[in-house]
Amino acid sequence: MPDIRTITVTINGKSFTRRVETRMHLADFLRQELDLTGTHLGCEHGVCGACTVMLEGDAVRSCLLLAVQADSKTVTTVEGLAANDGSLHPIQAAFQKHHGLQCGFCTPGMLISLVSFLRDHKNPDEGAIREAISGNLCRCTGYQPIVDAALEAAAACYTQHEE
Amino acid sequence: MDDIKLPGMLQAAFLRSPHAHARISSIDTTAAAQLEGVHAVLTLDDLGPEHADRPMLQAYPNPRIKQNILPHLLARDEVALVGQTVALVVADNRYIAEDALALIEVDYQPLPAVVDCRKALDSAAPKAHSSAPNNLAASFSNTFGDTEAAFKHADEVYEIDFLQHRGGCHATECRGVIAQYSPHQDGLTLWSSTQCPYLIRRMLARQLDLPESRVRVIAPNVGGGFGPKAGFYVEEVVTAIAAIKLGRPVKWIEDRREHFTATNTQRDQHWHLDVAADNKGHILGVRGRAILDSGAFLSYGLLLPFTTLAPLPGPYAVEAVNVQFDVVFTNTTPNSPVRGAGRPNAAYAMERCIEAVARGLQLDPAEVRRINLIKQEQFPYATGQIHPNGRPIVYDSGDYIGTLDKAMALGDYAGFKKRQVAARQQDRYLGIGIGACVEDTGVGPYEGCTVRVDPSGEVLVESGAADQGQGHRTIIAQIVADGLGVPFERVHVTIGDTGKFPQGVGTIGSRVGVNVGTAANDAAASVRKKALEFAAKALEVNAAELEIEAGIVRVTHVPEMSIALGEVALRLTPMTGGAVPEGFTPGLEATSYAASKGPPHANGVNIAEVEVDIDTGKVKILRYSVAHDCGTMINPMIVDGQLIGGVVHGIGNALFEQMIYDEAGQPQTTTYADYLLPLATEMPRIDIVHQETPSPLNPLGLKGAGEGGTIPAAAAVVAAIENALESFGVVIGYYPVTPQRLVELITAGAGERCVEAMSTTPPA
Secondary structure, eight states: OOOEEEEEEEETTEEEEEEEETTOBHHHIIIIISOOTTSOOSOSSSSSOTTEEEETTEEEETTSSBGGGGTTOEEEOGGGTSOTTSOOOHHHHHHHHHTOOSSOSSHHHHHHHHHHHHHHOSSOOHHHHHHHTTTSOOSSSOSHHHHHHHHHHHHHHHHHHHO | OTTOOOTTOEEEEEEEOSSSSEEEEEEEOHHHHHSTTEEEEEOGGGGOHHHHTOOOOOSSOOTTBSOOOOOOSSOSSEEOSTTOEEEEEEESSHHHHHHHHTTOEEEEEEOOOOOOGGGTTSTTSOOSSTTSSSSEEEEEEEEESOHHHHHHSOSEEEEEEEEEOOBOOOOSSOOEEEEEEETTTTEEEEEEOOSOHHHHHHHHHHHTTOOGGGEEEEOOOOSOOTTGGGSOOHHHHHHHHHHHHHTSOEEEEOOHHHHHHHSOBBOOEEEEEEEEEOTTSOEEEEEEEEEEEOTTSOTTTTHHHHHHHTTTTTTBOOOOEEEEEEEEOOSSSOBOOOTTTTHHHHHHHHHHHHHHHHHHHTOOHHHHHHHHBOOGGGOSEEEEEEOTTSSEEEEOOOOHHHHHHHHHHHTTSTTHHHHHHHHHTTTOEEEEEEEEEEEEOSOOSOOOEEEEEOTTSOEEEEEOOOOSSSOHHHHHHHHHHHHHTOOGGGEEEEOSBTTTSSOOOOSOTTOHHHHHHHHHHHHHHHHHHHHHHHHHHHHTSOGGGEEEETTEEEETTEEEEEEEHHHHHHHTSOOTTOOOOTTOOSSSEEEEOOOOSSOOEEEEEEEEEEEEOTTTOOEEEEEEEEEEEOBSOSOHHHHHHHHHHHHHHHHHHHHTOOOOBOTTSOBSOOSTTTSOOOOTTTOOOEEEEEOOOOOTTSTTOBOOOSSTTTTTHHHHHHHHHHHHTGGGTEEOOEESOOHHHHHHHHHHHTTSOEEOOOOSSOOO
């Protein structure tokens, strides 16, 4: 018989209470139970990084966490980056400007990894940014425009955190 | 794909063979079918009698195919690769479907497997398919010029032998299919991650005995294509049959573990060539033989062998070529085009020839390229080859020396020797390598485009070819906006849906810009002409006095005499009581299938500068320079994106990506911990310089840009590694070049030439 638990998770500032199977991973919970399909699944073994979300402010693989592990915690997904009026987060705007996405499948994970990294790093150099996204696979862009976008947005992202 | 949810939709999962080659004596689905939440468990027998003896139909028939072996929709009595579909479970959700898979009992008797393409034609080799007489799928040659004379008159003949391994698709989004069937209304609707919705419509209709008009294929925005998603797959058919049988929508989403074995991949090619050269370094002729691994089935017909052969002799004016190809079956995932589709293999072969000549004659490899490149005055240049479509292969235009010079300037090739010597004094080993290529792009036969002005003034554009991230909508909108005289923001493009645009082909071979671009330009011109003619009548002036700007037709120099395009569209679509203006057809719209007069040929040169750590074998790319010519660029930012991404894919092929099988045909690299994709930390910054030699074959001068970065990349990187290790006499025998193998080569070389021996299965 399936083992079902009731969990409450605060996602992008909104609280959700759902009954879930204990074996359901967090990414499936977000996508299937809450229709937050911005989080993507690329490998389901924790390497590609497309499913990266923030749990309590830290970038994590939502395919390697069970939904029940997020009980009573806060999660930020890519849907939570833009402002309520739809204006883009500085890193999103920089991606758009620098053609930082082609197919866009890795983009949610890239954005979350970068938001998490840039929040804590003032003026990172190119090498540090490449290191920060070394857990996110992209098959389209060759990474260069993503790095350029991050370099440009770094100041704005760090400042935001300080506020 | 997985974002799409339909009411009442069920989820499917496939049971796949765990054996590379085995006979199946029984399949017991009883327990699986009884699991709560399971709606159907299907084996081949359950699909209907019409499918029992009907394997997948050949999407690319060709008279040269000797054995047209394709899989049954689900395994019948034998499986020929790990990952082959055996049964399908449809359940309330994927979790339950996978639970049920574990309850299906299959009785397999393993059979010997053939894995190495180089051994597939040995008389003692196991047969990939028990009922086949041998493993030969097809055999043909491509020959032009007088190779016999070339070798007779040669000063030098060099023998080269190399294996090419290209790895798989690995789009970040795996494949997926959703099927919905309504018998009384629309028929079958299939959402697929395909690159080629029109091919899928045709093949599904044939496979299921439906008229094409009852099949609609929608290819939504998906996470990358890169070739393997252009194929026709059993999952598309079986998911459709399940939806028809159950009367409910069925979704199948491939997971990454499946992708490693079930999505077609590019397979090994083993080449053995002789190169005839004079003592100045001119290549007089190339002859030899290649074995191409087809994997277990001919899922793409002979498409890849032909796209490998057709680009020979690349950008070089080599007058005599005779290369024999054997296409063989092995018990591995079927062969598929992957970004570049054989062209990287052809480029690599020609660049190996150049390197062999340069090494043999102790010449600068750049100079050997320079003297062999086709000169500007030789265009249009007929290579001597005949394309499979029966027409001679002709390079339309270019300046190949120009791209070589530009790449050399960008990468400071002239200053490299100094950098190399300086590094050497610090015990660092630097090398530089060049890869040049020509790319036949924009292959036909056609794509179409409709441009329609809405009475609101918005411009609606419809076309066929699906987009997997290339930016098709952007470039089509640009062309229509410019051609019609409307703001870019007011152009809305719909693509990738056979229900929205009647005919098309698909997204392969850097063809969409050329094919759709040419049709869109033509359709926009027709709409413009009609708008001008109507406005001339309405404003009582000559059409020649009119211009269109920002969606307004107006009399030049008299801005107050104007009419908006939306107003023209409104007046051309009157309702009851109105009348269509005399001399006009209803609507402000046009459809065009205008095509390029032939495939335009792009050209490019890559230069890699690397450092090899001789203790660890680590290769670091220090500098990477690209000169590229895709004719007139519609959107330079998109072209740069294609080039950089393409180069990185090629670097991945050269250094990292390796799909390894053991001798029993078990894949050993089925996670991203084992199969290495290029990471941000390993990739260099890539510098690009463009050259624009417009193609004379289409009005906008377009040439394709989707694969030109990938095609010469592996050749450049491998040559750079060899150059760094010249003092050790290292000559690379196959790629990817892993650190462990490099250390072995450096050690074995010990100052002498070491042509790398190839093992049965490339080691990890």
